[in-house]
Amino acid sequence: MNNTAKKKVIIESLMQNNTLVTKAILEDVENNIDRYYQETQPKPSSSKYNVEVVYSYQDFNKKRVVQDFVGHMNARFKQMELILRSRQELQHLTSIARVTPGSSVSIIGLILDKYVTKNEHISLEMEDRSGKSIKVIITKNSKDYSIAKDLSLDQVIGIVGRAGDNVIFASAVLLPDIPLQQQVKQSPDETYVVVLSDTEMGSNNFMHDEFQRFLAWIQGKWGNAEQRRIASKVGYVFVVGDIVAGIGIYPGQETEVAYNSVKQMYDEAALAFASIPKHIPIIMCAGNHDSVRLSEPQPCLDIDHAAALYELPNITMVSNPSWLNIHASEDFSGFSILLYHGMSYPYFADTVNSIRQSGRQASDKTELVMEYLLKCRHLAPSHTSSFYIPDPKHDALVIDSIPDYFLSGHIHKARVKTYRGVNLVVGSCWQPSTQFQQRMGHNPDPCVVPVLNLQNRKITLFDFKHDQQ
Secondary structure (H helix, E strand, O other): HHHHHHHHHHHHHHOOOOOOOHHHHHHHHHHHHHHHHHHHHOOOEEOOOOEEEEEOOOOOOOOOOHHHHHHHHHHHEEEHHHOOOOOOHHOOOOHHOOOOOOOEEEEEEEEEEEEEEOOOOEEEEEEOOOOOOEEEEEEEOOOOOOHHEEEEEOOOEEEHHHHHOEEEEEEEEEEEOOOOOOOOOOOHHHHHOEEEEOOOOOOOOOOHHHHHHHHHOOOOOOOOHHHHHHHHHHEEEEEOOEEOOOOOOOOOOOEOOOOEEEEEEEEHHHHOOHHHEEEEOOEOOOOOOOOOOOOEEEOOOOOOOHHHHHHHOEEEEOOOOOOEEEEOOOOEOEEEEEEOOOOOHHHHHOOOHHOOOOOHHHOOOHHHHHHHHHHEEOOOOOOOOOOOOOOOOOOOOOOOOOOOOEEEOOOOEEEEEEEOOOEEEEEOOOOOHHHHHHHHOOOOOOOEEEEEOOOOOOOEEEEEEOOOO
């Protein structure tokens, strides 16, 4: 198929998805026509389990050089620019290089620096793809002052204001954010999703009896009548990273693990997950304890180390982060799921003003961070918030689409929240507090499992710490 025919297919697909096809989008289509066309094609799916992997990062062997980081930031900027251009306030954009004193301007830029002046105004230094930078001032009396206080370095935002001499006095600070959902999607049938994370099998502290209680429940052998009825309707299990304890993850960990081989840990995990009924698909991604690189996006679990897990017939391995669609039918479009383990969360819990001053412990801030990242439309917008691998073509940590569910882990405490129709769900863990966690200010609440009702979108927390039915 030639490029003209591909472009026609792409534009028809964008319009069917209610995307406003602007001049900027058409230019991006021209420059990335093969990627856009690939996204219009049917994705591989498992008809048996009704799970479609929309995006899972495929690693490629390449020596990374400085220019790759430059290309990566340019790719991120273009992706974020496309999102921001849909904002009505930014329909008449200008580049920073063309800003003239005395004019009303709107720009999209990346935050290079941020500080508070002696008069408590917020000063930003911003840059765009023109290579020019400009100072932006948000006064303490501005309606968007609280938004400005929470801005992070390297975040891409929109600014509307009046230009001075190499400065813009902002009247509006515009985040990419997600739009208000007009209608929350609901399944036509009663089906449940189970969210697990941070099982960390292979740890001496792994709560084996409690996990066996969970397995007994999902098999319909534990719980009261209503709990067993829910178990019979579980359709999906998500495991959002840190499947095993790993080796050498933090100082002194060697005294807290049962094995000196990661493969043995994954073998133990496979024995446990094999007890989940085979008609229930298990979708699994890596975390920072697993046998993959720390840099994000993390590829699927290493097949040599985790061979026993790959042999399970009902398991689907995906990257961290990844996007899936579940429970679609002829008459129902299914649910969009964003999986992300959460390595960047501690950074933003400590650096975002409103989250840092929320008065909560570190382990009670996770859903606030997830909401913040949805507003940023990026899972790790600051350069130092997480390790990452530069990709000059596409930044996999940009939240290009709007999920129905945003599932996560890492902080060892189950949390739930809804933001603009998106359910934010954090899995718990399966070991008590370690000395390392105590030093980090984490207060885990193990063995608590979020169970999601796809029909009414309600979320129930099941606690398996005690043998109470």
